[in-house]
Amino acid sequence: MTYLTKRELSWFKTLSEKNAISGQENEISSFLKSEFEYRQLPIVTDRLGSIFAVKKSRTPDPIKVMIMGHMDEIGFVVSKIESNGMVRILPIGGINPLTLTSQRMRIKTIQKTYVYGAIDATPPHLLGSGTPAIPRVQDVYLDVGLSSKEAVEQAGVRIGSMVTFDAAFHVLNNGQRIIGKAFDNRYSIVMGLTVLDALKNVDLPFDLYVGASVQEEIGLRGAQTMTHVIQPDFAIVLDCSPARDSSGNKDELGQLGGGVLLRYMDRSMVARPSLLAYQEKMAKKAKVPYQYFDSPGGTDAGAVHKSADGVMTLTHCIVARSIHSPSTILDTQDFLSSKKTLLTLLKDFSAKRFEQLQREDR
Numbered sequence: 001m002t003y004l005t006k007r008e009l010s011w012f013k014t015l016s017e018k019n020a021i022s023g024q025e026n027e028i029s030s031f032l033k034s035e036f037e038y039r040q041l042p043i044v045t046d047r048l049g050s051i052f053a054v055k056k057s058r059t060p061d062p063i064k065v066m067i068m069g070h071m072d073e074i075g076f077v078v079s080k081i082e083s084n085g086m087v088r089i090l091p092i093g094g095i096n097p098l099t100l101t102s103q104r105m106r107i108k109t110i111q112k113t114y115v116y117g118a119i120d121a122t123p124p125h126l127l128g129s130g131t132p133a134i135p136r137v138q139d140v141y142l143d144v145g146l147s148s149k150e151a152v153e154q155a156g157v158r159i160g161s162m163v164t165f166d167a168a169f170h171v172l173n174n175g176q177r178i179i180g181k182a183f184d185n186r187y188s189i190v191m192g193l194t195v196l197d198a199l200k201n202v203d204l205p206f207d208l209y210v211g212a213s214v215q216e217e218i219g220l221r222g223a224q225t226m227t228h229v230i231q232p233d234f235a236i237v238l239d240c241s242p243a244r245d246s247s248g249n250k251d252e253l254g255q256l257g258g259g260v261l262l263r264y265m266d267r268s269m270v271a272r273p274s275l276l277a278y279q280e281k282m283a284k285k286a287k288v289p290y291q292y293f294d295s296p297g298g299t300d301a302g303a304v305h306k307s308a309d310g311v312m313t314l315t316h317c318i319v320a321r322s323i324h325s326p327s328t329i330l331d332t333q334d335f336l337s338s339k340k341t342l343l344t345l346l347k348d349f350s351a352k353r354f355e356q357l358q359r360e361d362r
């Protein structure tokens, strides 16, 4: 079995422990900016905070290929500070309230430091018959250990301050699996950098744009603006989808360790049959597992493929268990299978292939 390199593993830890809810992504965008600058690659951005590096081709008048992940994560913002110092929050992105009670949390202050606390929990013997078993996000109390509104404000907490799970990264099962928060979609940031490094000395017959959008979790907003900036001919969207295999049922779609997803349909896009077949062919060529997948959720592809007069768009996703929670579990073999397939595809791709794929479904 192959494992993640030390570098990939340390990127996973660093990126998972950074905090970047939709609209407050600068911890990730500044990380990407310095990684792109270190590689001396030109940088393109939109005005919302999305950031991409360009690997230019020597081919004259090349087509443009874009690999997009999203850098934002689900989380919360402070909505109110009570007179007794308790903090009230509202969700940013899809939150299951069952994941909240007793969780450790962090609030980013206006001084860009962190205040730590936990969501208040009720012991079972105090649960009355009228107590709702599942609280709503807006009903929970975040206790930061301070006893007045003034003290919380003094600490630098404001209405709108970012709140995230205080979740540490750990390696499981000798490196086969990892646990942490926000692998949806920080894995895509690791993937982007890994791909840029793997192709460092390869002259591709197209300009390759690699980077991350902002505000995916609240409606594919950065994908819309960034696609407008880049105007790609072909787009590949990376995202982390929910695994549905925890029961052990092998018939469920989305098996952890089952390899790259051939995502034929979701809420935001239906796949082009020619592209899906191409992706399958590339996974076979890379000799890695792959699995068909559909989802009631969506990805940035939903916005990308509808940009301008339409963009040929492929999703290239993997699954993880317990996404949108502090304890996401990802299988590193899925990451490596996805990486191999992606590199195989990029080395195969050209203007000629693009035109052939365009013709096939039309």
Ligand SMILES: [Zn+2]
Binding pocket: 070, 184, 185, 216, 239, 240
């Ligand atoms: Zn995602």
